[in-house]
Amino acid sequence: xxxxxxxxxxxxxxxxxxxxxxxxxxxxxxxxxxxxxxxxxxxxxxxxxxxxxxxxxxxxxxxxxxxxxxxxxxxxxxxxxxxxxxxxxxxxxxxxxxxxxxxxxxxxxxxxxxxxxxxxxxxxxxxxxxxxxxxxxxxxxxxxxxxxxxxxxxxxxxxxxxxxxxxxxxxxxxxxxxxxxxxxxxxxxxxxxxxxxxxxxxxxxxxxxxxxxxxxxxxxxxxxxxxxxxxxxxxxxxxxxxxxxxxxxx
Amino acid sequence: xxxxxxxxxxxxxxxxxxxxxxxxxxxxxxxxxxxxxxxxxxxxxxxxxxxxxxxxxxxxxxxxxxxxxxxxxxxxxxxxxxxxxxxxxxxxxxxxxxxxxxxxxxxxxxxxxxxxxxxxxxxxxxxxxxxxxxxxxxxxxxxxxxxxxxxxxxxxxxxxxxxxxxxxxxxxxxxxxxxxxxxxxxxxxxxxxxxxxxxxxxxxxxxxxxxxxxxxxxxxxxxxxxxxxxxxxxxxxxxxxxxxxxxxxxxxxxxxxxxxxxxxxxxxxxxxxxxxxxxxxxxxxxxxxxx
Numbered sequence: 212x213x214x215x216x217x218x219x220x221x222x223x224x225x226x227x228x229x230x231x232x233x234x235x236x237x238x239x240x241x242x243x244x245x246x247x248x249x250x251x252x253x254x255x256x257x258x259x260x261x262x263x264x265x266x267x268x269x270x271x272x273x274x275x276x277x278x279x280x281x282x283x284x285x286x287x288x289x290x291x292x293x294x295x296x297x298x299x300x301x302x303x304x305x306x307x308x309x310x311x312x313x314x315x316x317x318x319x320x321x322x323x324x325x326x327x328x329x330x331x332x333x334x335x336x337x338x339x340x341x342x343x344x345x346x347x348x349x350x351x352x353x354x355x356x357x358x359x360x361x362x363x364x365x366x367x368x369x370x371x372x373x374x375x376x377x378x379x380x381x382x383x384x385x386x387x388x389x390x391x392x393x394x395x396x397x398x399x400x401x402x403x404x405x406x407x408x409x410x411x412x413x414x415x416x417x418x419x420x421x422x423x424x425x426x427x428x429x430x431x432x433x434x435x436x437x438x439x440x441x442x443x444x445x446x447x448x449x450x451x452x453x454x455x456x457x458x459x460x461x
Numbered sequence: 462x463x464x465x466x467x468x469x470x471x472x473x474x475x476x477x478x479x480x481x482x483x484x485x486x487x488x489x490x491x492x493x494x495x496x497x498x499x500x501x502x503x504x505x506x507x508x509x510x511x512x513x514x515x516x517x518x519x520x521x522x523x524x525x526x527x528x529x530x531x532x533x534x535x536x537x538x539x540x541x542x543x544x545x546x547x548x549x550x551x552x553x554x555x556x557x558x559x560x561x562x563x564x565x566x567x568x569x570x571x572x573x574x575x576x577x578x579x580x581x582x583x584x585x586x587x588x589x590x591x592x593x594x595x596x597x598x599x600x601x602x603x604x605x606x607x608x609x610x611x612x613x614x615x616x617x618x619x620x621x622x623x624x625x626x627x628x629x630x631x632x633x634x635x636x637x638x639x640x641x642x643x644x645x646x647x648x649x650x651x652x653x654x655x656x657x658x659x660x661x662x663x664x665x666x667x668x669x670x671x672x673x674x675x676x677x678x679x680x681x682x683x684x685x686x687x688x689x690x691x692x693x694x695x696x697x698x699x700x701x702x703x704x705x706x707x708x709x710x711x712x713x714x715x716x717x718x719x720x721x722x723x724x725x726x727x728x729x730x731x732x733x734x735x736x737x738x739x740x741x742x743x744x745x746x747x748x749x750x751x752x
Binding site for chain 1: 488489492493495496497499500502503504505506507508510511514574577578581582583584585586587589590591592593594596598599600625679682685686687688689692693705706707709710713718721722725728729731732733735736737739740
């Protein structure tokens with residue numbers, strides 16, 4: 212179920228000569244899609260790194276009405292099918308949608324552009340950051356913060372020098388998880404983007420288009436690039452988690 | 462002196478208590494405001510939009526959209542996909558969880574991250590793998606053609622794709638519970654003369670039931686909602702190989718926005734039910750984990 216499919220993919224790719232493999236993997240269209248996919252995904256993941264941490268902080272530290280409800284709905288992107296997410300995001304952020312109509316006078320187009328891809332990626336990767344940071348924040352001892360207050364540190368100093376350093380690897384883990392999800396995302400991004408090459412065509416959609424043209428080797432080569440990147444991300448996440456645990460052993 | 466000291470004391474405690482209080486009065490409010498505004502922009506407004514769009518012309522058109530044959534077929538397929546992949550993944554997940562939690566073997570950590578692989582692989586790549594294996598020019602292609610079995614662009618392929626992407630949930634949720642539960646009770650049951658089956662049904666299963674249920678809910682949500690992998694494999698033929706998420710996308714592309722949103726409401730309700738059940742289970746067991 213797992214090994215045979217992966218082996219099949221590598222074998223299919225190995226029927227191409229290395230030169231041709233390289234030519235397909237680095238063709239202009241492919242390079243443009245990597246650019247759109249990875250740069251947008253990094254942007255989305257980093258933005259969520261900031262806001263996701265903030266949301267986790269708010270949920271752990273403060274009490275306010277409807278907190279439980281808001282906490283539960285953070286998981287919505289996990290539970291909502293991606294095509295529904297794409298459909299509603301494309302509508303809300305289109306020129307005559309609820310949010311898009313407010314942005315249109317400012318000259319900002321979201322749906323069917325790269326910004327739309329970013330919005331979809333932000334949507335699906337947000338819970339990864341919140342749910343990774345939340346439990347760690349919950350276990351952090353408030354005494355350390357209080358000690359730093361007592362020693363005369365300001366709120367900013369306490370945040371930058373006491374709270375953030377031990378939390379940082381965890382935030383990065385969440386960002387990496389969100390990034391690898393955003394890179395692989397297909398359902399919501401394909402609907403909200405116009406899928407124009409060199410503009411907002413992302414790598415998973417390119418694979419799909421190649422398959423529709425029965426260009427199996429072209430699809431496989433780009434699939435392998437994506438697969439290798441998810442494996443690298445998997446290793447990076449394991450490494451980050453080990454780094455995050457460095458305070459536990461003491 | 463006696464006048465000075467209390468006044469010094471009170472002024473010190475004043476600055477100490479007043480300063481955080483003063484800051485606490487606006488910092489949390491601003492942070493909560495930003496958090497909710499961000500969630501609203503990204504999640505709440507789009508979620509509410511699904512429901513208002515679907516019912517924008519009233520309940521009548523909504524219901525008539527839901528009685529279209531293409532929609533009914535898609536809903537039936539989605540139900541079937543979940544009904545089959547759920548038990549398959551439960552059995553696999555329980556076996557894998559038992560093997561990993563109860564045995565120490567070399568490469569255990571690697572096996573653990575391999576189980577997670579379907580999560581980290583792009584669904585499109587997952588679909589591509591199935592096409593390469595079972596498609597006309599794939600590994601098993603000629604053999605399947607000789608037997609006249611169609612997998613890609615047909616229901617079996619969609620089932621494979623669904624089972625693949627929803628595979629890890631049960632194992633992931635059950636492994637930590639099994640590890641925490643330990644072997645003691647199972648061994649006690651064995652010394653009392655219970656057979657393997659009896660141990661499983663009477664001792665192991667009851668103790669992992671909440672974790673298992675949690676895994677099942679997540680498996681079901683993913684199986685019913687999967688889009689990428691299924692759309693690569695299915696060929697997306699309306700009324701034949703179109704599951705509900707594919708129907709939503711197809712209807713939207715054909716400018717039948719209302720039909721798309723009517724179907725989307727059903728899937729959104731599935732998401733709501735999933736979240737409610739998750740919340741109930743989390744309160745029962747306090748599992749809080751990514752995915």
